[in-house]
Amino acid sequence: MEKMRQWGWLLGSLAAMLFLVLFFVGDGNYDETTSPVRRSLRSIIPWQQQGVNLLTRTPKRVVLDNGIVKVVFSVPGGDVIGIQYKGLDILEMRNEESNRGYWDVVWSPRSIYDKIQGTKFKIITAKPDQAEISFVKTYDVSFGNSTVPFNVDKRYILQRGGSGFYAYAIFERLEGWPEAEVDQIRIVYKLQQAKFQYMALSDTRQRIMPRASDRDHGVKLAYPEAVLLTNPSNPDLRGEVDDKYQYSIENKDNKVHGWICTDQSVGFWMITPSDEFRTCGPIKQDLTSHVGPTTLSMFVSTHYAGKQVGIKFGEGEAWKKVFGPVFVYLNSAPSSTNNSISTLWNDAKQQMLEEVESWPYNFTQSEDFPSSDQRGSVSGQLLIHDRYINESLFSASSAYVGLAAPGEVGSWQTENKGYQFWNQADDEGRFIIKDVRPGNYSLYAWVPGIVGDYKYEADITITPGCDIELDNLTYEPPRNGPTLWEIGIPDRTAAEFHVPDPYPTLLNKLYRNHSENFRQYGLWARYEERYPHRDLVYTVGVDDYHDDWFYAQVTRNTGNETYVGTTWQIVFDLNNVTSPGNYTLQLALASANSAELQVRINNQSDEQPHFSTKLIGGDNAIARHGIHGLYWLFSVDIPSPLLKEGNNTIYLAQTRGGQTFQGVMYDYIRLEAPSSTPVVT
Known part of the structure; x- marks a missing residue:
């Protein structure tokens, strides 16, 4: 027994010596994951603590x-x-x-x-x-x-x-x-x-934060989550806005924060x-x-x-x-x-x-969490057929492809009871979705730069160990004719449009000169400063949507906190009008909050709109600095008699009012000529 104690003491001493040696020979930038010290700890600590x-x-x-x-x-x-x-x-x-x-x-x-x-x-x-x-x-x-x-x-x-x-x-x-x-x-x-x-939320979103008590002494702004810090414990934060929604992240990017x-x-x-x-x-x-x-x-x-x-x-x-x-x-x-x-x-x-x-972990002890060998995979290649972009099929480069509960086209973005499995395709549209739980799914996709949503025609059944290889899939995005003009980029956000500078007295310094400057507080209120007397008018071929299309169509305060809807105009010329025929307005929204968007053609005073979305949305992305909420796509037919040679105007009226944050964000707008119009290359 005495010898066993001696051996135990000796082994423990050797382990301690090894730890000290590794500590002092390690580089000066000690790192618990990658340094020799951390690697040694992973091997020594379990051994030291047996029993x-x-x-x-x-x-x-x-x-x-x-x-x-x-x-x-x-x-x-x-x-x-x-x-x-x-x-x-x-x-x-x-x-x-x-x-x-x-x-x-x-x-x-x-x-x-x-x-x-x-x-x-x-x-x-x-x-x-x-x-x-x-x-x-x-x-x-x-x-x-x-x-x-x-x-x-x-x-x-x-x-x-x-x-x-x-x-x-x-x-x-x-x-x-x-x-x-x-x-x-x-x-x-x-x-x-x-x-x-x-x-720290990401490489570019890190900062010293105020304390909870600093908010108690601050000035509450348009909603309870937003507070102007007037006397914070850290004086460097005085005059900044704190709002938890400024630190939101998309699911796909929300892997580590703390x-x-x-x-x-x-x-x-x-x-x-x-x-x-x-x-x-x-x-x-x-x-x-x-x-x-x-x-x-x-x-x-x-x-x-x-x-x-x-x-x-x-x-x-x-x-x-x-x-x-x-x-x-x-x-x-x-x-x-x-x-x-x-x-x-x-x-x-x-x-x-x-x-x-x-992932998926193999050490959980619940039968409701299947390990990797109890799951399956799906692979394939997604191609796009849009002859007005390319006569041949072309790759759905960087497409987001996913499996979610069976449903309608695009239903994945509101699906909430099941599991979802997504991956991003490569430059050639090839994808593989691994470690999918057994069950029945629909396969969905959307492609940055391409309007609309894709859904595979058949449901997919995943069984343990399956490896499903699909034939080449072809997505035909919404399209009725050649593009006459377009505003924005079909990427499901309004980030490419004009995002104004924040008020100097309502800054979050984290987002100063930042790619996510849309997360600053109060940007919606700058609309009335930019358009004090009349609403936005955008002239195709003259204006640049990066500078001349406001990021959100918001309400206007007419006094005494009375908010009314606004009407934006798109002015464009047609050299000739194809008649008979239907033109198509592809209208993609990146966000909607208690809004109704009405479309009128060349006559703003028409009692009945040519098209209405009816009341849509509740995402509140305008208030929460989100630059997008849920995606909406409307394909609006415009009969040729409503248009004329020369100057035309499309009126986009957001008619719902009463609150500050009612409105829409646009993703992308495109006017297409009738399909009989020759393709211009």
């Missing part, structure tokens, strides 16, 4: 601790009430335990904000290298509408040697349960305010390796991190889309879905590092890439 239990519990607490990260949960509720990393309390411990790390749901019929509280705790697995725990909330039909009608199984996983933990949840409805409408499902972590003040404690060089990151469980497709925008300091993982929301993307369940409708796993990652850098912020951010990005490469 140390990852999981301990008391009647009201359960603790996951691997010697790197310690996570404390309430029992049986399943809230994360404490996270420790390198001796630092990560969460705001002054908050109530239920207000530190939690899942929540916003649902109707009574617009209830429901923090999901488990009623039963269970250890799923407790192995030397991994622990997985479960907190289950069980619904009974006798509860009625007193709580959200779901069974919810919240799961957490900690692995030995891992610098973070995984979180996911299984939501389920059974037959016979009452109807419900869900507008939001998310995870929230509220970090220590005194420590975490630097936020916060840095600069004085101790510690980072806290939310890593989302897959979009499959998020709703409404790859370009749906959502919140990330914001003042608090708060870190979010958004799974379901109506942001930038409106109530129509809330999940609606009918009476008795059964359903099940797994949200996650996502990875909460923590890292650190030595105080001697010259640029610890860059080191921590780059390390978090590297960890994100590793998580993406590991």
